[in-house]
Amino acid sequence: MTMLNKDMTLCISLSARPSNNGTRFHNFLYEALGLNWIYKAFAPTDLAQAIAGVRGLGIRGCAVSMPYKEDVIALVDRMDASASAIDSVNTIVNDDGVLTAYNTDYSAIAQLIERNALDTESSVLLRGSGGMAKATAAAFRDAGFTAVTIAARNEERGRALADLYGFSWTPDSDGVSADVIVNITPIGMAGGAEAQSLSFDEEQIAAASVVFDVVALPAETPLITAARAAGKTVITGAEVATLQALEQFVLYTGIRPTTEQVRAAEEFMRAQ
Numbered sequence: 001m002t003m004l005n006k007d008m009t010l011c012i013s014l015s016a017r018p019s020n021n022g023t024r025f026h027n028f029l030y031e032a033l034g035l036n037w038i039y040k041a042f043a044p045t046d047l048a049q050a051i052a053g054v055r056g057l058g059i060r061g062c063a064v065s066m067p068y069k070e071d072v073i074a075l076v077d078r079m080d081a082s083a084s085a086i087d088s089v090n091t092i093v094n095d096d097g098v099l100t101a102y103n104t105d106y107s108a109i110a111q112l113i114e115r116n117a118l119d120t121e122s123s124v125l126l127r128g129s130g131g132m133a134k135a136t137a138a139a140f141r142d143a144g145f146t147a148v149t150i151a152a153r154n155e156e157r158g159r160a161l162a163d164l165y166g167f168s169w170t171p172d173s174d175g176v177s178a179d180v181i182v183n184i185t186p187i188g189m190a191g192g193a194e195a196q197s198l199s200f201d202e203e204q205i206a207a208a209s210v211v212f213d214v215v216a217l218p219a220e221t222p223l224i225t226a227a228r229a230a231g232k233t234v235i236t237g238a239e240v241a242t243l244q245a246l247e248q249f250v251l252y253t254g255i256r257p258t259t260e261q262v263r264a265a266e267e268f269m270r271a272q
Helices: 021-032 047-057 071-075 105-114 130-141 155-164 202-209 223-230 239-252 259-270
Strands: 011-015 038-044 061-064 091-095 097-100 125-126 147-150 168-171 179-181 208-213 231-237
Touching: 011 021, 011 047, 021 097, 021 239, 021 259, 047 071, 047 091, 061 239, 061 259, 071 097, 105 125, 105 239, 125 130, 130 155, 130 259, 147 155, 155 168, 155 202, 202 223, 208 223, 223 231, 239 259
Parallel strands: 011 038, 011 061, 125 147, 125 179, 147 168, 179 208, 208 231
Antiparallel strands: 061 091, 091 097
16 A cells, blocks of 8 residues: 655545545555555635635645535536536646546436437436536537427526526426436435435336436435336446546546556445
8 A cells, every 4th residue: 555655646526425435436546556645535614714724735636526526616617618618627637736526427418318228318306506507507508409408496407407408497306207307406416404304206216217317425315226126227427436436537637547457446435
């Protein structure tokens, strides 16, 4: 094991509810590849000060999770097309004090849509309107889906997101069914007030053919557990976490691990 030392390159994550997913995934690969790097998760009390710390301390990379994906935009120097296209950031790379924002959520969602061969003729219900919802909606739009409904209680944000991609909006997902249902809210996230709650009810799960939950912790959320029990095709937030973290790793280090190394890192991440 690499011992802590003054020459280590540091990468971090910023989240309201930090998990060990990123720390285990990235640190496993650093060790496997013999890199003198270390990764640490933080729950910032002041986002602006945290980003100033990234710049001032020479922190190489910074992952950004809910609810900071839009708030960090004003704090970086440059927006890569992957982030500017959807006004949402999940990755910051520090090049000698210049902070460039990226979004690897989009590519992760797009890959999972393709991997699971989701039918573009399917109706889709997306619940949520934050930064992750933007990445998800963009990925479904670009994959060719048109029958998409955004369910969001915040009318301004919900309508804006739906209008941006030519989708429809509803203030409440209750009673709305679709072939593909996607949770992009913190409902079901470990440590939250609704950790044991279902983001969609049993009738909606029964009516769907595919159930997708972007919540990564726990890997088996209440929604995913219910969907598996109902025999549905499931796509998990843990899968999203692996794919987006891999692209972050490449942005930070300039190295793309082998498929075997990524699989081993994913297994290590999920074994916590």
